[in-house]
Amino acid sequence: MSTTTAGIILIATLVAALVAVYRPFGNYMYRVVSGDRHSRVERVVYRLIGVDAKAEQSWGTYARSVLAFSLLSLLFLYGFLRLQDKLWLSLGFDPVTDHIAWNTAVSFVTNTNWQAYSGESTMGHLVQMAGLAVQNFVSASVGIAVAVALIRGFARSRSERLGNFWVDLVRITLRILLPLAVLGAIVLMIGGVVQNLSGGTDVGTVAGGAQTITGGPVASQEVIKELGTNGGGFYNVNSAHPFENPTTWTNWIEMFLILLIPFSLPRVFGRMVGQNRQGYAIVAVMAILAIASVSLTNVFELTGGGTVPQAIGAAMEGKELRFGVSDSSTFAAVTTLTSTGAVNSFHDSFTPLGGMMPLVNMMLGEVAPGGVGAGLYGLLILAVITVFVAGLMVGRTPEYLGKKIGAREIKFASLYFLITPMLALIGTAAAFATGNNGTALNVGPHGLSEVLYAFTSASNNNGSAFAGITVNTPWWDTALGLCMLLGRFLPIIFVLGLAGSLARQKPVPASDGTLPTHRPLFVGMLVGVTVVLVALTFLPALALGPLAEGL
Amino acid sequence: MRLPTWLAQHLAALRAVLVFTALLGLAYPLVLVGVGQLPGLADRTEGSLVRDAGGTLVGSRLIGQLFTDADGNPIPRYFQSRPSAAGDGYDPTSTSASNLGPESVEDTLPVPGALDADGNPDEGTQSLLTQVCTRSRDAGALDGVDGRRPFCTPEGVGAVLRVFHRDGLTGPVTRAVSVNQACPATPFVADFGGVPVECAKPGEDYSGGLVTPVRGDAPDEPAVPADAVTASGSGLDPNISPSYAKIQVARVARERGASPADVKRLVEEHTSGRGLGFLGEPRVNVLELNLALDRALPASG
Numbered sequence: 001m002s003t004t005t006a007g008i009i010l011i012a013t014l015v016a017a018l019v020a021v022y023r024p025f026g027n028y029m030y031r032v033v034s035g036d037r038h039s040r041v042e043r044v045v046y047r048l049i050g051v052d053a054k055a056e057q058s059w060g061t062y063a064r065s066v067l068a069f070s071l072l073s074l075l076f077l078y079g080f081l082r083l084q085d086k087l088w089l090s091l092g093f094d095p096v097t098d099h100i101a102w103n104t105a106v107s108f109v110t111n112t113n114w115q116a117y118s119g120e121s122t123m124g125h126l127v128q129m130a131g132l133a134v135q136n137f138v139s140a141s142v143g144i145a146v147a148v149a150l151i152r153g154f155a156r157s158r159s160e161r162l163g164n165f166w167v168d169l170v171r172i173t174l175r176i177l178l179p180l181a182v183l184g185a186i187v188l189m190i191g192g193v194v195q196n197l198s199g200g201t202d203v204g205t206v207a208g209g210a211q212t213i214t215g216g217p218v219a220s221q222e223v224i225k226e227l228g229t230n231g232g233g234f235y236n237v238n239s240a241h242p243f244e245n246p247t248t249w250t251n252w253i254e255m256f257l258i259l260l261i262p263f264s265l266p267r268v269f270g271r272m273v274g275q276n277r278q279g280y281a282i283v284a285v286m287a288i289l290a291i292a293s294v295s296l297t298n299v300f301e302l303t304g305g306g307t308v309p310q311a312i313g314a315a316m317e318g319k320e321l322r323f324g325v326s327d328s329s330t331f332a333a334v335t336t337l338t339s340t341g342a343v344n345s346f347h348d349s350f351t352p353l354g355g356m357m358p359l360v361n362m363m364l365g366e367v368a369p370g371g372v373g374a375g376l377y378g379l380l381i382l383a384v385i386t387v388f389v390a391g392l393m394v395g396r397t398p399e400y401l402g403k404k405i406g407a408r409e410i411k412f413a414s415l416y417f418l419i420t421p422m423l424a425l426i427g428t429a430a431a432f433a434t435g436n437n438g439t440a441l442n443v444g445p446h447g448l449s450e451v452l453y454a455f456t457s458a459s460n461n462n463g464s465a466f467a468g469i470t471v472n473t474p475w476w477d478t479a480l481g482l483c484m485l486l487g488r489f490l491p492i493i494f495v496l497g498l499a500g501s502l503a504r505q506k507p508v509p510a511s512d513g514t515l516p517t518h519r520p521l522f523v524g525m526l527v528g529v530t531v532v533l534v535a536l537t538f539l540p541a542l543a544l545g546p547l548a549e550g551l
Numbered sequence: 552m553r554l555p556t557w558l559a560q561h562l563a564a565l566r567a568v569l570v571f572t573a574l575l576g577l578a579y580p581l582v583l584v585g586v587g588q589l590p591g592l593a594d595r596t597e598g599s600l601v602r603d604a605g606g607t608l609v610g611s612r613l614i615g616q617l618f619t620d621a622d623g624n625p626i627p628r629y630f631q632s633r634p635s636a637a638g639d640g641y642d643p644t645s646t647s648a649s650n651l652g653p654e655s656v657e658d659t660l661p662v663p664g665a666l667d668a669d670g671n672p673d674e675g676t677q678s679l680l681t682q683v684c685t686r687s688r689d690a691g692a693l694d695g696v697d698g699r700r701p702f703c704t705p706e707g708v709g710a711v712l713r714v715f716h717r718d719g720l721t722g723p724v725t726r727a728v729s730v731n732q733a734c735p736a737t738p739f740v741a742d743f744g745g746v747p748v749e750c751a752k753p754g755e756d757y758s759g760g761l762v763t764p765v766r767g768d769a770p771d772e773p774a775v776p777a778d779a780v781t782a783s784g785s786g787l788d789p790n791i792s793p794s795y796a797k798i799q800v801a802r803v804a805r806e807r808g809a810s811p812a813d814v815k816r817l818v819e820e821h822t823s824g825r826g827l828g829f830l831g832e833p834r835v836n837v838l839e840l841n842l843a844l845d846r847a848l849p850a851s852g
Contacts, residue, residue: 001829009829049566050559064560072564076572120644130576137575166563173571178579185583186592192613195580195587195596200644203600203608205616206841207626213598213611214643219587220580237637237646240784242613243598248831306653307764308679311702311709314777317679318648321633321778321790324832328784345784346648349679355653446652468650549654 007298007326010252014330015291017256018263022283025260026267032175033148033168034272045170056161059500062149063493065165066142070109070489073135077105080131090124091199103477108135110488111143111371113225113232113341113463114480116472120235125197125216128234133221137181140228140261141172143373146492147265150377151272153499154401157507162499176261177227184223184257191253192246195219218243226257229371231341231463239331239344240320248322251344255334262286262338262369265376273401277518282379285526289368293361294333300354301329305550309351318346329354336361339371341463348442348450348466352550355466359453359546362460363538364530365420371461377495379526383517384413384498386529390515390522400517402507412498419490420459421537423483427455428541436475441468449545454480459487601838604846610838615789616641618841625693628806628850629841630791630799630818633778634686637786649782651679656702656711656764658731660753675753680709680764681731686780687773694798699769700780704739708732710767712743713760720761728757740765774798790834793822809848817843 038046038053046053057065081101084090096104100116107114113136117123123132145168152162189195198215205211218234222244225231231238239245245254263283270279301315302325309315319328328345335342336358347358361368367379388405391398398405405413431437431451440447453466458480465471471480515522554562587596594600599612610616617640618629625631638645661675677685684700688707691698704710708731715726724744732738734750742748743763751757776794796818804811821840824833 001825003832006825006829013829045570048570049563051563061556061560064557065564068557068560068564069567072561072568076565076568118645118647120646129580130572133580134572134576138571166567169567173575178575181579182583186586189583189587189592189596192595192599194598195583196598197584198597201598201600201608203610206603206609206838206845207616207618207620207629209617209619211610211614211616211641212644213600213614215598217580217584219596220583235646235785237648237785237787240648241646242611242785242787242789246599246613248826252826252830307656307702308651308653308683311680311683311700312777312781313700313771313773315653316777316781317651317683318782318784320784320788321792321834322788322831327831343784346650348650348652349648351653441650442652442655444654446654449652466650467648468652549652 003324003326004302007330010327011291011294011330014252014255014259018259021260022264022267026264026279027271029176029264030268030271032171033268042170042174045174046166049166051164051166053164053167056164058160059149059162059496059503062162062165063496066146066492066496067489069165069169070142073138074105074109077108077131077135078102080127081105084124084127087124087126089126089197093122093124096122099474099477100472103481106481106484107463108132108230108232109139110461110484111139111228111230111339111374112458112461112484112488113230114458114465114484115232115463116477116480118236119233120214128221129217132232133224136221136224136228136230136232137173137177138169140177140224140230140372141169143371144172144176144261144265145169145373146495147373147376148268150380150495150499151269153502154403155272155274156503157505159503160500162496162503177224180227181220181224184227184253185219187253188219188222188250191250192242193219193222193250194243214243222254223257225342226254226340227261229258229262229338229340231335233342239342240346245344248327251323251327251331254342255331258334258338258340258342259369261372262375265373269376269380275518278401281518281523282376282383284523285379285530286367286369286375288523288527289364289530290337293337293357293368294330297329297333297354297357298326300351300357301325305351305353315349315351315354318349320344332358333361336462336464337364337366337368337370339366339374339460339462341457343464346467347453347464348468352546355449356542356546356550358464359449359456359542360534362456362462363534365417365534366460366462367530374461381413381416381495381498382530382533383526384409385417386522386526387515387517388413389529390525394513396513399508399514402510403502403505404508408501409498412494412501416491416494416498417533420487423459423487424452424456425541427459427479427483428452430479431455434475436473439470439473439476441470445545445548449549452541452545455483458483461488601842603842609842612836612839613789614641614643614787616838618837627693627802629844630796630803630837632837633788633791634682634780634782635786635788636782641787643787646786648784648786649679655679656709657762658708660731660733660751662754665754678709678731680711683780684708687775690775690779694802696774696798697770698775700773700775701766701769701771702764703767703769704732710739710765712748712763712765713757714743714763715760726760728760730757739767789836789838791837793818793833793835796822796835796840803844807844807848807850813848814844817847
């Protein structure tokens with residue numbers, strides 16, 4: 001079998017598996033977020049936290065709860081990183097320096113998992129499992145909770161209430177993420193992912209050299225890194241490391257875990273608004289964009305443009321042999337289409353156009369299917385913009401799911417959309433204006449790509465990197481930290497504001513003039529609006545970077 | 552006493568962080584460490600460690616290692632691993648890829664007598680292209696196959712010119728420099744566009760010329776496979792391709808005084824196909840193969 005055929009079968013099996021779980025797993029998540037029964041464990045947790053599980057919140061209170069929880073998480077994690085040498089299992093590592101600790105704390109709290117440090121030489125086991133991995137869970141739950149609050153905004157009418165953040169957070173964590181993580185971790189352990197507390201085993205190699213076989217609670221962190229679309233690796237080289245991703249089938253499992261929740265959430269949307277076909281329309285948009293992107297990445301990588309890939313004969317630099325070019329390309333697309341940012345190969349060494357695809361995926365705003373929760377609310381914002389554009393064409397007040405999209409709604413949606421491109425482009429410009437692009441490993445267009453990639457990744461909360469850039473300087477850590485923070489929480493505030501405004505409305509009955517939002521026409525328009533918005537925003541920057549290099 | 556709402560929110564947030572840290576940060580991973588100790592899993596969760604014939608720990612089945620002597624030269628009786636960018640090679644405490652881009656074609660030549668930032672003699676930096684060319688030449692020489700590649704000079708550096716035109720980007724060629732060949736080397740082509748090609752003077756700025764890689768007449772499919780000339784993503788890749796193993800068979804057999812057929816048989820025993828027929832790529836585990844060689848065909852003397 002050729003590499004191409006094998007690569008196509010891999011993609012087909014992933015699609016088939018996601019189609020198979022869409023309904024059952026989506027229905028399960030729907031019951032988790034909409035049921036009103038609390039388990040005993042959950043009641044204990046509510047008492048420990050000190051919240052009233054029955055009290056629903058307005059959008060403002062919901063937003064303040066999200067922000068309070070994230071702020072406390074940030075402070076806690078920062079302190080943890082700064083004090084790691086005083087705690088157990090630090091493996092003798094120093095406290096993390098102030099700017100790297102700030103960057104890392106922001107990065108994990110915002111579900112970005114950008115890594116300005118090298119795991120195996122910076123982080124002790126305790127800070128990995130009780131600091132970083134905890135945020136892998138809860139930052140994912142926050143994303144899903146915000147998406148659910150937005151859906152409640154569409155589903156409810158004449159209501160000030162969007163649910164209770166603490167209840168959503170606890171339920172999503174305990175009923176969705178934790179059971180899947182336990183199951184997934186055991187599967188990964190069978191594949192060879194390590195799970196121990198060893199500080200490393202020194203061995204003499206066959207040739208008479210020395211090697212330290214590292215240890216750590218890797219499986220427990222690896223699984224939630226993928227499932228929560230986080231992406232922060234236990235080790236520097238992330239999912240390329242044989243202890244994080246030992247074999248060809250663990251690679252499949254990891255891609256499936258990344259895609260599982262983001263691709264199933266539209267089912268929750270469909271169920272909650274009472275029309276499953278609305279969920280199908282949203283998932284269709286995600287699937288069209290994702291399949292196109294995965295295919296293009298594979299084509300560009302397998303045809304091997306660029307001088308060095310041609311000299312090599314295949315774009316194998318920075319790729320693991322067990323995955324090969326095709327499975328590495330698919331992983332690269334999957335990790336950047338979601339907001340994961342885990343890597344099993346190094347995008348910096350991709351062919352010029354192959355390396356552009358991860359960048360374009362992130363620029364799409366990570367909506368196909370995007371990060372857990374964040375992808376869905378991002379795409380729903382684009383859907384709002386699409387009905388608005390359609391409404392302008394025919395001169396009608398636009399509406400979506402029976403809710404009028406008026407001036408207030410469009411303001412929230414536009415602000416949401418403008419935040420990340422602004423952060424990414426201004427950040428890139430600032431790096432060049434201040435000379436901080438000098439830390440890029442490569443020069444010329446590729447150097448621009450490295451800087452643009454870093455800011456796009458941080459602003460979109462992806463966290464993958466064109467890794468040939470030194471980012472552990474105070475300037476980079478601060479700038480990217482700000483991008484991650486603003487790129488996460490400003491959009492969340494706008495989404496919740498939009499949700500509050502939608503929930504307050506009374507529904508408008510559908511009429512002959514209403515644009516049906518479940519038909520192929522709307523799916524096509526939404527795909528078009530997404531692509532056109534991205535192209536208009538980012539084409540000039542792309543033309544100076546990867547396009548200049550590749551054409 | 553009732554707390555103001557904003558303070559109550561933050562108190563709830565703090566308590567939530569602590570509850571989740573205990574549950575997800577301690578209970579969850581530690582339970583899994585316990586599960587990992589079950590028979591059948593323990594071996595894997597401890598790192599898939601392997602021992603040699605004498606019972607000494609020699610590494611992990613999943614982590615590649617170097618088969619070179621103290622000077623970094625390949626030990627010819629062993630199959631060689633892929634190049635590695637992890638520390639000094641296959642260092643699990645310093646995992647890394649090279650992160651060099653697809654158009655990394657121009658070396659920074661060392662300036663004789665100059666010092667780098669740390670006060671050591673300037674060693675320059677090699678482009679990815681030159682690294683690939685050098686590895687190809689060395690692997691070819693070691694195993695007696697043709698080490699030529701497209702865009703490489705016969706001496707194993709990137710075949711790249713800086714071409715200067717009269718009007719900047721256009722017009723007749725006024726000057727051509729082979730940028731990866733320090734003087735007094737003889738450039739890989741004598742002339743380009745009607746002007747003689749110069750060797751490069753280290754430290755001189757050639758940025759006014761157009762970067763022009765020259766394909767040369769190397770075969771489209773080089774004899775040295777792609778994995779033999781590229782560093783992996785992790786720097787710990789435990790595998791090589793069956794085709795890279797194949798070109799090493801004759802040398803390993805000769806060094807061990809064994810028949811190539813016996814070595815080939817061992818290679819085949821340690822070759823895995825794609826997972827379930829379609830996942831990943833066919834590959835050979837180098838450490839396991841070399842251990843099997845030491846057991847079955849120990850080197851004479």
